[in-house]
Amino acid sequence: MAVVLLVGGGFLAFSMLGGGDEDTEAKQGQGQSQGSGQDQGKEGATAAVPKVVKSTAGELRYDAQATADLYPPEKRNPASYPELKGLAQVDSVYYPQDNRSVNLAVHTGSGTVSDPAQRVAAAFAPNAMAGKPKDFDLQDPTAKGAVLRCGISKGKGEYIPLCVWADRTSVGDVLGLGEATSPSLKKVDLKTLAQQTVDLRKAMRGGSGG
Secondary structure, eight states: OEEEEEETTEEEEEEOOSOOOHHHHHHTOTTOOOOOGGGSOTTOOOOOOOSEEOOTTOOEEEOHHHHHHHSOGGGOOGGGOGGGTTSEEEEEEEEETTOTTEEEEEEEEESOOSOHHHHHHHHHTTSOBSSOOEEOOOSOTTOTTOEEEEEEEEOSSOEEEEEEEEOSSEEEEEEEEETTOBSSGGGOOHHHHHHHHHHHHHHHTTTOOO
């Protein structure tokens, strides 16, 4: 089933494929950096991809097969993510332990980020949004100048929640898929996605500020 969504640097096209093999899953496995050359961050670090993320909104589990299906190498285009330019990029997909019908598509970049606010603005600029995106508390007093912004993008008949964080050493896009989307704007739970984004960032950065 082909899907086209608004995400990060604009339209992201991908196929939600059924099944898959172990070799594909292994190649897309936990913690693999998918950036190379000019995409590598100056510091050479990449975000961790923990198998389990503790979250006040409900425990999140990493899904290697969904990651392989959602981000196959032939569909990955770094130019689609201007907010991640010059950073080492890693893709991952998580789902809440109590609801497999929700997927969180996570695209992160690690390295040196001189202007976090500009990176977040770059992520939202190309997207058609249902109202003005809102800034949320990153819940990290050590991350000076960091920004967490969430909004609802307008897809084809669906409203899609999107959160983006940026600090001095990382940028991350978190897109709510499956039952996180809705044809009704009022039913999109942006507050929950914001909390999940806070917890994903903390786990992927090992709890360190930026």
